Amino acid sequence: MADTIFGKIIRREIPADIVYEDDDVLAFKDLNPQAPVHVLFVPKRALATLNDATPADAELIGKLILAAAAYAKREGLDKDGYRAVINCNEHGGQTVFHLHVHLLAGRRMHWPPG
Ligand code: AMP
Numbered sequence: 001m002a003d004t005i006f007g008k009i010i011r012r013e014i015p016a017d018i019v020y021e022d023d024d025v026l027a028f029k030d031l032n033p034q035a036p037v038h039v040l041f042v043p044k045r046a047l048a049t050l051n052d053a054t055p056a057d058a059e060l061i062g063k064l065i066l067a068a069a070a071y072a073k074r075e076g077l078d079k080d081g082y083r084a085v086i087n088c089n090e091h092g093g094q095t096v097f098h099l100h101v102h103l104l105a106g107r108r109m110h111w112p113p114g
Helices: 005-010 055-074
Strands: 018-021 025-029 037-043 082-085 101-105
Touching: 005 025, 005 037, 018 037, 018 055, 025 055, 037 055, 055 082, 055 101
Parallel strands: none
Antiparallel strands: 018 025, 025 037, 037 101, 082 101
């Protein structure tokens, strides 16, 4: 897949406010936050979209979501709750084509989303 701005963040070629890292996942604050807490969880091994995921990626995607949940718990966001979102392609509102999970918290979310 083509390189993206998230690849550059993973390689430390451009700065980001990194809040979590392990062997498989990097998490950093969204530049344009949509909630008081807005963190992006990105797999270091890139997939462009959720469409590109295969059963071979199940463990990686599981780790990505569990990293977001663990961060929420660590930050005390779990009781009030939060939203974890993966946008896919145009109708999903995806703008960066390196799969990522948005963790949004710190305010009440609305449903259905806009
Ligand atoms: P999506 O629209 O689901 O592809 O989400 C992409 C997100 O990346 C948006 O919420 C952007 O605000 C965010 N974003 C873009 N560039 C950066 C950056 N350099 N650092 C942090 N977040 C970014």
